[in-house]
Amino acid sequence: MHSAKLRQQFSDQLIRWHATEGRHGLPWQGVCDPYAVWVSEIMLQQTQVATVLERYPRMIQRFPTVKHLADADIDDVLAEWSGLGYYSRARNLHACAKQIVNEFGGQFPSDPALLEQLSGIGKSTAGAIAAFAFQQRAPILDANVKRVLARLFGITEALQEKATTNRLWNLADELLPQTPKQMPVYTQALMDFGATWCTAKTPVCITKKAICPFEGTCKAKSSDQVLAIPKKVTKPKSPHFQCHVGLFLYQNQVLLQKRPAKAIWGGLWSLPESAWEELDGIKASPVLDSSSAIHLLLKVLPDWFGENAAWSMQCTVQLGTRFKHVFSHRILHIQPSVLELDQNAKREFDEALQSDKESFVWARLDALDLYGLPQPIKRLLLDWNPVRDGVVIN
Numbered sequence: 001m002h003s004a005k006l007r008q009q010f011s012d013q014l015i016r017w018h019a020t021e022g023r024h025g026l027p028w029q030g031v032c033d034p035y036a037v038w039v040s041e042i043m044l045q046q047t048q049v050a051t052v053l054e055r056y057p058r059m060i061q062r063f064p065t066v067k068h069l070a071d072a073d074i075d076d077v078l079a080e081w082s083g084l085g086y087y088s089r090a091r092n093l094h095a096c097a098k099q100i101v102n103e104f105g106g107q108f109p110s111d112p113a114l115l116e117q118l119s120g121i122g123k124s125t126a127g128a129i130a131a132f133a134f135q136q137r138a139p140i141l142d143a144n145v146k147r148v149l150a151r152l153f154g155i156t157e158a159l160q161e162k163a164t165t166n167r168l169w170n171l172a173d174e175l176l177p178q179t180p181k182q183m184p185v186y187t188q189a190l191m192d193f194g195a196t197w198c199t200a201k202t203p204v205c206i207t208k209k210a211i212c213p214f215e216g217t218c219k220a221k222s223s224d225q226v227l228a229i230p231k232k233v234t235k236p237k238s239p240h241f242q243c244h245v246g247l248f249l250y251q252n253q254v255l256l257q258k259r260p261a262k263a264i265w266g267g268l269w270s271l272p273e274s275a276w277e278e279l280d281g282i283k284a285s286p287v288l289d290s291s292s293a294i295h296l297l298l299k300v301l302p303d304w305f306g307e308n309a310a311w312s313m314q315c316t317v318q319l320g321t322r323f324k325h326v327f328s329h330r331i332l333h334i335q336p337s338v339l340e341l342d343q344n345a346k347r348e349f350d351e352a353l354q355s356d357k358e359s360f361v362w363a364r365l366d367a368l369d370l371y372g373l374p375q376p377i378k379r380l381l382l383d384w385n386p387v388r389d390g391v392v393i394n
């Protein structure tokens, strides 16, 4: 069948497919409040639906309107986002909420071109908000939609190429239903079809789990190239880094340090850490014995703690188990060292911390949820949590 025919019939076929096979009843579906649509769209980027199902209601309950979010302290937003990863999304949510309140009187614009100007809203997210909340004829083009369109139209070029992306945007635009009222269901259907039927590795036309409504028109299917589209691009290997983190403990508290806003995990609370050192190959340095660990701990604190601080001579350091955290473009090997401070050492710490009070906090180990923490650091603290494990530290 001809591409022109596919263009003509696509939206009707897809909407019909959605009626019986699409996802229904997700808490953000059928909602036309742009704030709720926007929050769900940002959460769904890089996070699985099952996780968003759990976290979205919490987020909306904590920040029920754009004004609540704009007025919130960024630390509270990051704490609520904790565990979802890609924290720039949370910082952008907060910044965008402020823009909506300050520049648009608290009302989301309905024009996708204006939405796209806001912090953290790309062209596809702008399209989704405009379609769901305002029934605008605006296309979306996330990774799933790119794959579906590339297969349907037999596009064999790498999707990352600018010319290909432009072609896909044009197709996404041409395929839109003529009736604006259909935009919410059409957009949801397109998302669902890419996420559940025309998937990257197990599209239904290959697994034979069901009959795809586009089998007669899909170019990838007719040319037997379904799994070859989209073209695979070999990713460069991720470089490996290592760093040391210090768990400075006093009774049931741990010392946390605020990370710089522009760094990885920007604005979150974390453990004091040494500079990340790039590894030659994937092997982290050999594990050190505990007598060397004190030198690691000295590396994780700012210079103003002083190399000859009395605490460093008196306290016992334990080495924790080194573990790995995989980012999208790098792999970090984290070596924790644990130091339990006595009263004198704690006093010495507190004096030293006076010179940078904003950047450090003693956090209770049984109240870590109050802090936005990077996921691997949170896991480390929870795994180690002496309160939860019933170990008393004095």
Ligand code: SF4
Pocket: 148, 151, 152, 197, 198, 199, 203, 204, 205, 206, 212, 213, 214, 215, 218, 219, 220, 221, 226
């Ligand atoms: S026929 Fe296969 S590749 Fe084509 S749209 Fe359907 S599921 Fe996707």
